[in-house]
Structures are given as structure tokens and as C-alpha cells.
Amino acid sequence: MTLKDEMQAYQARWAEVNAFIEQERRTAPIELRWRQLNAIYALGTALGFRREDPSEMEVFKRWAKLKEKVTNHPSKP
Numbered sequence: 001m002t003l004k005d006e007m008q009a010y011q012a013r014w015a016e017v018n019a020f021i022e023q024e025r026r027t028a029p030i031e032l033r034w035r036q037l038n039a040i041y042a043l044g045t046a047l048g049f050r051r052e053d054p055s056e057m058e059v060f061k062r063w064a065k066l067k068e069k070v071t072n073h074p075s076k077p
Helices: 003-027 030-046 056-071
Strands: none
């Protein structure tokens, strides 16, 4: 097997891995995706990337309504 063949096989294997990962992302349940989003938000806040914005609370309220509709769980006040 030549170096070119090895590189093509290597790239083909990683293309299959990436396709599998992308399929998992598309089929992930909304609850998992919501937890991941919250984890990212918490990390950003812990690292100091949060800016205070008066209109931000409206965004949080809209997200809470969406979460409530999707998960059928009332959000905490």
C-alpha cells in the first residue's frame, strides 16, 4: 500500500466517523440538546463572558416558554 492509498483510507475512515457523529447530533433528544446548551451557557458565565443587558430577561423568558412547550415541564419562577 502506498502512502497515497494510506492517506485516502485514513481520510475515508474519518469521513465515516464524522458522518456518524453528525447523525447522532441530528437524532439527539431535545432534552439532551437543552442540557448541552445550558452547560455551554454556564461555562461562558463562569469564564466571565456574560454581559448585563436589560432586554436579556425577555430572551430568557422566551426560552423558558419554549422549554416548557417542548418538555411539558413548567419552568421554575
